[in-house]
Amino acid sequence: MKVSYKAALAAALVVMVGCSASPTGRKQFAVLPDSQMNEMGVQSFTEMKKEIPSSSDTKLREQVQCVADTLIAVLPDKYRNQAWEVVLFDDEQVNAFALPGYKVGVYTGLLKVAENQSQLAAVVGHELAHVIARHGNERVSTQLATSQALALGYQLGGEESPEKVAIFQALGIGAQVGIILPFSRAHESEADLLGLEYMAKAGFDPRESVQLWRNMSAGGDSKTPELLSTHPANATRIKDLQANLPKNLAIYEPLATQNKQAKCY
Template sequence: MTKFKFYTIFLISAILVSCGTNPFTGKSTLALVPNSQILPTSFQQYNQVLEESDVIKEGEQAQMIERVGYKIANASERWLAKNGYPDYTENYKWEFSLINDDQVNAWAMPGGKIAFYTGILPIAENEAGVAAIMGHEVAHALANHGQQRMSAAQIQQAAGAVGTIAIGDDQQSQQLFATAFGLGSQLGVMLPFSRKHETEADEIGIKLMAIAGYNPEEAAELWQRMKENSGGGGPPQFLSTHPSNDSRIQNLRSMTEEAKKEAAKFGVTSFE
């Protein structure tokens, strides 16, 4: 067997056998790197970020971040239990930290580690706005988007290696292939993959915030404020890791009624 055939078969086999399931969509997901390896590293990295940051541990804002975070997390666990995944988060260690920093940002790490920067709070504007952001970040953690990005990066690297082997020893051809493959896989696969995750997190997050008792209409309003804060600018969507602001606003508005219907299944019919 040639080296090319070996690596091709290995790559295809790894993709086929290394799949998980997203409980919210029912779709198969890439899982080349198991959570048993990811979570300990995630927890360690999260703690390192906190050690190197100005974490606000007391006061009304810090309390709000924790309150909203646990309400969203509890909503997710209620949904998972109701839909046949009662043990899905058994290895998660939910933690919600407020970091004193002007960045307009919030992020999630695998296993339920969430960070908010104070710079995003004025745009969140109210607790429901914080819940819209929190629902999105919790959704990233629940949908194992970090695991999928790591797996996709490994596949991208392996596919590049297979292509290089197929070309042979011609260095000029290898360089041309590397440039074309890098650009093509980034624009055609990795960036759309990332945008898909963002849209998926919006879809899951808006339902979780509604189940937690927060008005899902606030999600679209939040992104309207985000658009205004950015001046309406940003790169073209096909060059971005995120959908455009207009796309998100439109999608979230179209999801609002479905989120309310989902919340009603849990007895939640009024929202704050």
């Protein structure tokens, strides 16, 4: 064949060059208007509230709201001054999320694993970090650019043949493993470290982030190889969090000494 598939792959990679930076200084590719991402987040959250009941436990709702409010109070001005909506969903999923549009959801199942306010803050802080670092925008932008680049390469790839189909199938798998999944793992690791900083500034004990992931591991770690997972392995997360504890303890401990630590429950 006359077409250069290496050139097609190169074209797919060129569009991935970062054009902005995350809060940690990591180059990122996020091209969609934030207003559009906010609309998508609000729409998704509205649909979720229709489909999943909220918890009727007033005490639990107040505790979750307090943790979220305490974290939001230390966010950059652009995010701190928004009207965040926090909902405790009555569902056994061990999970939480935050969406563009300033929406936060926590599942009651998470409260069985997050044993105290600081462990819950580790999760909520992590999810808030996804919004602040524009990870949703970056993921959507990356997926759009990758699919468009591969589609263009296919159109320019000459006549149809079994060889062409096979090669572009391989390129599609390569893009998933080599671009989209690593970006997702990078997001998760970045959100862990940003969330650790937020919880320390808000007066939650950052050491509890490590214990949270030990609790998660005790519940059964994922069997998916880390290379093919959108999330780092629990052991990797624990190692990275431990490495970043000293600088965050330097933020938290003076607050604790002054009795200014968080007091949600």
